[in-house]
Amino acid sequence: MNEQKPALLAQSIVELENWMIENGEAKYRAKQIFEQLHRGISPDDMSNIGKKLQEKLRASFHYHLPEVELKLVSAIDGTVKFLFALADGNCVESVVMKYEHGNTICISSQVGCRMGCKFCASTIGGRVRDLGPDELLGQVIAAQKEIGERISNIVMMGIGEPLDNYDNVIKFLHLVNCEAGLNIGYRHISLSTCGLVDRIKMLMEEDLPITLSISLHAPDDETRSAIMPINNRWGVAELLDTCRAYFAHTGRKISFEYTLIAGKNDSVENANKLAKVLNAHLRSRTETMPIHVNLIPVNEVAETGFKKSNKAAVAAFAKALEAKGIRATVRRKLGSDINASCGQLRRAAMKKD
Numbered sequence: 528m529n530e531q532k533p534a535l536l537a538q539s540i541v542e543l544e545n546w547m548i549e550n551g552e553a554k555y556r557a558k559q560i561f562e563q564l565h566r567g568i569s570p571d572d573m574s575n576i577g578k579k580l581q582e583k584l585r586a587s588f589h590y591h592l593p594e595v596e597l598k599l600v601s602a603i604d605g606t607v608k609f610l611f612a613l614a615d616g617n618c619v620e621s622v623v624m625k626y627e628h629g630n631t632i633c634i635s636s637q638v639g640c641r642m643g644c645k646f647c648a649s650t651i652g653g654r655v656r657d658l659g660p661d662e663l664l665g666q667v668i669a670a671q672k673e674i675g676e677r678i679s680n681i682v683m684m685g686i687g688e689p690l691d692n693y694d695n696v697i698k699f700l701h702l703v704n705c706e707a708g709l710n711i712g713y714r715h716i717s718l719s720t721c722g723l724v725d726r727i728k729m730l731m732e733e734d735l736p737i738t739l740s741i742s743l744h745a746p747d748d749e750t751r752s753a754i755m756p757i758n759n760r761w762g763v764a765e766l767l768d769t770c771r772a773y774f775a776h777t778g779r780k781i782s783f784e785y786t787l788i789a790g791k792n793d794s795v796e797n798a799n800k801l802a803k804v805l806n807a808h809l810r811s812r813t814e815t816m817p818i819h820v821n822l823i824p825v826n827e828v829a830e831t832g833f834k835k836s837n838k839a840a841v842a843a844f845a846k847a848l849e850a851k852g853i854r855a856t857v858r859r860k861l862g863s864d865i866n867a868s869c870g871q872l873r874r875a876a877m878k879k880d
């Protein structure tokens with residue numbers, strides 16, 4: 528970090544109000560500043576607060592909006608990929624996808640990742656550091672400012688494991704939901720995790736109606752542990768039982784991500800096993816959780832050597848799931864011409880350096 532001061536963008540309205548009172552300023556200034564900050568206006572450009580207050584803010588807080596290091600726009604579908612530079616020079620990626628129901632941003636939660644999933648580009652160099660609430664929010668504010676259109680949905684599926692940066696992510700969720708700020712409803716926010724069971728239980732108690740997405744990628748412990756080290760800590764059965772508790776507690780359905788890797792986890796036998804284990808842990812005679820599996824042919828990362836499943840294998844896998852009452856969709860790939868998959872742009876930039 529460039530300074531030890533707290534980040535202005537991480538402050539809630541109440542925290543700003545308290546600061547105003549402690550610093551002999553009018554309380555209403557807090558909301559005025561908050562609203563402008565969340566529209567991407569720097570405190571030095573706020574014309575309605577006066578030079579004196581601007582100076583005081585500078586003395587108490589640091590302010591930095593992620594800066595566009597690189598911006599790629601897909602000629603195929605309009606997907607926009609950003610490489611953002613943070614205050615300390617680290618870079619993260621965000622992707623804006625244009626859907627009929629509005630713009631969705633995929634944001635990063637950490638610089639790098641320490642989860643070690645074997646197929647993933649983001650984890651190769653390990654975790655450098657967590658992103659602060661200001662940097663999580665900053666990606667949304669900066670991207671919205673840059674594209675000049677409202678962003679209405681957020682998915683936390685970029686670089687990093689959001690539940691490994693728990694407190695900052697929770698603070699961010701509250702900030703981004705704030706009416707005076709970006710006002711993005713919890714139901715329009717998805718959080719993806721590789722399966723930190725203790726944190727999923729904590730999240731359940733927050734009572735935030737966000738959508739949880741589980742990166743499952745395998746139907747049994749042997750297959751899953753071979754590609755996702757986190758599975759050695761919490762196995763498939765414990766993870767799925769936690770999902771069931773999460774659904775029972777929040778009423779929010781959970782979606783499952785399944786990356787198809789040729790010869791590793793993509794056989795019809797794997798699909799049958801997956802349907803069986805999902806049905807066994809998530810469905811009973813008395814309650815039925817809607818189950819949705821997102822199938823994603825693995826994005827090939829040079830370093831991993833994993834190959835994606837061919838079309839026939841993907842179709843057969845989906846068919847086997849559907850036959851057992853599991854809804855399966857194959858993820859439409861957006862921005863294929865701009866290398867829009869997570870972590871690959873940051874790695875390319877690091878290699879260049």
Ligand code: SAH
Binds near residue numbers: 646647869
């Ligand atoms: N750490 C979180 C979120 C980041 S990754 C998680 O694990 O869920 C977002 C999704 O992309 C996860 O489902 C992850 O497993 C998947 N993913 C990572 N690398 C991939 C690759 N090379 N091809 C396809 N999906 C990948």
